[in-house]
Amino acid sequence: MAATLTALLCAHFVADFLLQPAGLIRNKRKPLVLLGHAIIVLATAVLFLGGFPLLPLALLLGTHIVMDAVKVYLLPDRFWAFLADQGVHLMVILGLAMAFPNIMAAGWWADILPPGWGEAYMAVLVLLTGLVASLGAGAVLIRKATAGLMDEIRAPIEGLSNGGLYIGCLERGLVLLLILMGQPSGVGFLVAAKSILRFGDVTNPAERKTAEYIIIGTFMSFGWGLLVAVLTAAGVRFWMPGLVPVI
16 A cells, blocks of 8 residues: 555656646646646556556546546635645545555566565655655645735835745755755754845835745745655655664
């Protein structure tokens, strides 16, 4: 079950956040675009599972299309709708892993990989899942969670185009790297450094809302980065004990 769950989770995050660009999301109300995304979900699942089990893949494809259609056509573009959509996808994946626990053992990866390399392959999938979840999913999560707060700020926050996105991805990537290296104390220095650089110039009382918005977004980013990093480290240790230090 663990192998099937790992592969399906990796396929989901790669398909939903790495292989779903902004242009596809904007045009997702078009049936062909929605179907194209579902095919990408199916293809990544086949690739990472290493096989084509018809019933599990049919259930995965069908539920993904239905939930995405509900989100696109019926639900507003809000934080809670994003959580509901992702929650349904993850519950389906967990259910499939429990109902069909031996998919990986029957797939081509079990035949192709040399003895002992199966665990390394699963550890790589865990790392890929953690990287995409931290950077890609984290960016979407934080943007949607703070969208309502941005409406309270009268003047737009000036800065580089997509500067906040790059900063957030870099900081969460560094958090993941530090946790995997067994150096959690480095996260504290990272938070302090960003606090000095990001908050130091917001001293005007009139800009209090802007400062609070930045602080909320920063702590959400670090919180999500830490959560994903700890889970990723635990997953890697599950498949390859001793590879990642215990902190």
